[in-house]
Amino acid sequence: MRVCIIGAGCSGFTTAKRLQDHGIPFDCFEMSDDVGGNWYFGNPNGRSACYESLHIDTSTTRLQFEEFPAGEDWPHFPHHSLIHRYFRDYVEHFGLRDKITFGTAVEHATRQPGGDWEVTLDTGQSRRYDALVVANGHHWNPHLPDYPGEFHGPVLHSHGYRSPFDPVDMRGKRIVVVGMGNSALDIASELSHRSIAEHVWVSARRGVWVLSKYRGGKPADKMMTPPWMPKKIGLALSRRAIKKTLGAMEDYGLPKPDHEPLSAHPSVSIDFLAKAGSGDLTCVPEIERLDGDAVVCVDGSRVEADVIVCATGYRMSFPFFDDPELVPDAEHRLPLFKRIIRPGIGNLYYAGLAQASPTIVNLAEQQSKLIAEHLTGRYALPTVDEMRAVITRDEDKHLGQYYRAPRHTIQVDFARYVRDLHREIEAGRKRAGAAVR
Numbered sequence: 001m002r003v004c005i006i007g008a009g010c011s012g013f014t015t016a017k018r019l020q021d022h023g024i025p026f027d028c029f030e031m032s033d034d035v036g037g038n039w040y041f042g043n044p045n046g047r048s049a050c051y052e053s054l055h056i057d058t059s060t061t062r063l064q065f066e067e068f069p070a071g072e073d074w075p076h077f078p079h080h081s082l083i084h085r086y087f088r089d090y091v092e093h094f095g096l097r098d099k100i101t102f103g104t105a106v107e108h109a110t111r112q113p114g115g116d117w118e119v120t121l122d123t124g125q126s127r128r129y130d131a132l133v134v135a136n137g138h139h140w141n142p143h144l145p146d147y148p149g150e151f152h153g154p155v156l157h158s159h160g161y162r163s164p165f166d167p168v169d170m171r172g173k174r175i176v177v178v179g180m181g182n183s184a185l186d187i188a189s190e191l192s193h194r195s196i197a198e199h200v201w202v203s204a205r206r207g208v209w210v211l212s213k214y215r216g217g218k219p220a221d222k223m224m225t226p227p228w229m230p231k232k233i234g235l236a237l238s239r240r241a242i243k244k245t246l247g248a249m250e251d252y253g254l255p256k257p258d259h260e261p262l263s264a265h266p267s268v269s270i271d272f273l274a275k276a277g278s279g280d281l282t283c284v285p286e287i288e289r290l291d292g293d294a295v296v297c298v299d300g301s302r303v304e305a306d307v308i309v310c311a312t313g314y315r316m317s318f319p320f321f322d323d324p325e326l327v328p329d330a331e332h333r334l335p336l337f338k339r340i341i342r343p344g345i346g347n348l349y350y351a352g353l354a355q356a357s358p359t360i361v362n363l364a365e366q367q368s369k370l371i372a373e374h375l376t377g378r379y380a381l382p383t384v385d386e387m388r389a390v391i392t393r394d395e396d397k398h399l400g401q402y403y404r405a406p407r408h409t410i411q412v413d414f415a416r417y418v419r420d421l422h423r424e425i426e427a428g429r430k431r432a433g434a435a436v437r
Helices: 010-021 080-093 183-191 231-246 274-276 363-375 386-398 413-437
Strands: 002-005 024-031 100-102 106-111 117-121 128-129 132-134 149-151 154-158 174-178 199-203 283-284 288-292 294-297 303-304 307-310 348-350 355-357 411-413
Touching: 002 080, 002 106, 002 128, 010 024, 010 080, 100 413, 117 132, 117 363, 132 363, 174 183, 183 199, 183 274, 274 283, 355 413, 363 413, 386 413, 411 413
Parallel strands: 002 024, 002 132, 024 100, 132 348, 149 288, 154 307, 174 199, 174 307, 199 283, 355 411
Antiparallel strands: 106 117, 117 128, 288 294, 294 303
């Protein structure tokens, strides 16, 4: 038994640690020169979306690894440099660095007739593996909207944004930021400082609920409803608290959301509402077309601009796969059993391929428990039909609260997901034991 792990971000190296604990031989390939993936600022592989001022939106107690707690002196919402150092410390602590092959990319991974995997590296070498773990992340292939018309100034995706001065000097510029997700809120808030942009406009298709990082002086994600509480009751209580605390978004000059709080992946900011309410930024409708030195919105308004920053999300991409069954469909959907396994392909594992609320950092750390137990034979999968039925139930459970959109196809509630995952591992152990008898 030998396993190939693609990627050494937090999903890849936590899976590597679990396989090491279980004595499962593996190779882990990372195209960059260090671990960290998306949290490696200036990552030479070009796949990090870190900007200079970025702080994580998940509080320390929610993001820390189960088997490697963060320092007691950590702030509530760490800077990306502290997160990356934490990742590097994890790898050193568990003796993983020498087990990772850096500067090497997987170009192709093909399932052979016998079921094993042929993996081709960018060195030209090919190797055979009994199982494959895909941990290449899903925040590296930016989606840029295709607007009609032309714009005379720079247009960049938030993935390429590093600071107000890199790659474009934004001082004194008129800037349109597209989107109202977390990156859009961060970047718009930063650029709207009066010492930087002349003015910032934020364009979005729909209004959102902008949530605070704090509630009652404590990180808001510490106050999420527990997984044992019925979801309907938990949602009702949370929505009532959010509306009471924040009031109406229109009072800050934002468009009225067309959905309830927590019906979208949370947009969280400590600055954005104050910036909007202070007049430092202005919200405008969706862009209809580009018009030389301006954008024209769907309401007919024309906003003159020098720069457009598109914080418009990412496509899930697996460039090493040729098989269409292994990649998302046209609606950005890739149904997986427990967000890990494609039914019928029991030796392929997707690690960290979920948009977890509140955290994705330690998602694969939990998923690796099922992966390792399956590889050792201590856990047995359900039948293919049973897995498909579970996928349908799980998606109804996790996605039911969200409006239908490509960004929500892999959404999970972290605490409820982990509880269900642990229950499934225990059920799989019983199946494995029954098969032996």
